[in-house]
Amino acid sequence: MLMQSQNQVQTKTPAEQEAMRRAGRLAADVLDMISAKVRAGMTTGEIDRICHDYIVDVQLAVPAPLNYKGFPKSICTSVNHVVCHGIPGDKVLKAGDILNIDATVIKDGFHGDASRMFMIGEPSIQARRLCETGFEAMWRGIRTIRPGAHLGDLGHTIQGFVEGHGYSIVREYCGHGIGRVFHEDPQVLHYGEPGTGLVLEAGMTFTVEPMVNAGKRHVKLLGDGWTVVTKDHSLSAQWEHTVLVTPEGFEVLTLGAAERAAA
Numbered sequence: 001m002l003m004q005s006q007n008q009v010q011t012k013t014p015a016e017q018e019a020m021r022r023a024g025r026l027a028a029d030v031l032d033m034i035s036a037k038v039r040a041g042m043t044t045g046e047i048d049r050i051c052h053d054y055i056v057d058v059q060l061a062v063p064a065p066l067n068y069k070g071f072p073k074s075i076c077t078s079v080n081h082v083v084c085h086g087i088p089g090d091k092v093l094k095a096g097d098i099l100n101i102d103a104t105v106i107k108d109g110f111h112g113d114a115s116r117m118f119m120i121g122e123p124s125i126q127a128r129r130l131c132e133t134g135f136e137a138m139w140r141g142i143r144t145i146r147p148g149a150h151l152g153d154l155g156h157t158i159q160g161f162v163e164g165h166g167y168s169i170v171r172e173y174c175g176h177g178i179g180r181v182f183h184e185d186p187q188v189l190h191y192g193e194p195g196t197g198l199v200l201e202a203g204m205t206f207t208v209e210p211m212v213n214a215g216k217r218h219v220k221l222l223g224d225g226w227t228v229v230t231k232d233h234s235l236s237a238q239w240e241h242t243v244l245v246t247p248e249g250f251e252v253l254t255l256g257a258a259e260r261a262a263a
């Protein structure tokens with residue numbers, strides 16, 4: 001495994017942090033906007049089109065995934081056993097599906113990256129529990145963030161919570177530093193040992209985005225080169241926030257309007 005060297009991870013200046021706040025807000029706004037529209041009968045391609053137009057025409061921003069390393073669409077849509085990086089297309093959403101929408105927006109050169117689970121119609125009790133466990137796992141991880149904490153504390157907390165529910169954590173994909181660059185150091189693993197890994201410092205910005213499988217943790221990449229699915233075809237859920245390390249602890253840059261009002 002690659003060790004994360006402390007000096008490869010840059011901190012953001014106050015001006016850069018302000019730009020990250022603006023970008024994060026826009027990513028959250030995309031998810032807020034689309035949440036009112038997602039419904040059974042819609043295709044993932046339609047969701048992509050609505051988000052794309054909103055980002056480009058309303059936000060005057062750039063959808064980061066589009067053409068990123070050849071990705072063909074503006075958001076990722078990952079349905080049911082798709083773990084991440086699902087490509088929007090002709091797939092029609094039906095009642096009972098669970099869907100992750102992952103939006104990354106570039107504004108004034110800075111990235112905001114967030115994703116949420118959406119439940120179409122009435123999901124099964126198991127599907128709902130999986131989504132709720134993923135959400136709580138992300139938040140428990142985020143709450144470990146403060147200067148002096150180790151990234152291993154975050155990973156261990158998420159892994160322990162998820163595995164305690166009988167679910168598993170995907171290891172092949174992780175959170176990431178973010179700023180002018182979409183994916184930069186550090187790698188933010190969603191498993192690990194307390195007291196290990198990068199020591200956090202105020203001004204660092206990175207994502208927390210655990211992928212939680214109902215079955216085994218193993219994944220496979222489909223032939224399109226992007227879509228990641230669970231090997232055992234079990235359901236998978238993911239939530240993502242972009243976070244700033246502050247002197248006091250953390251600031252979540254991608255809260256939705258409802259969460260901002262409650263804060």
Ligand code: MF3
Pocket residue numbers: 064065066068069071075076085102103104113207209226240
């Ligand atoms: N938004 C994803 C993440 O959380 C990355 C998507 S890359 C893409 O890191 F090319 F698939 F869009």
Ligand code: CO
Pocket residue numbers: 113175176207209240
């Ligand atoms: Co991300």
Ligand code: CO
Pocket residue numbers: 102103104113114115240
């Ligand atoms: Co993302």
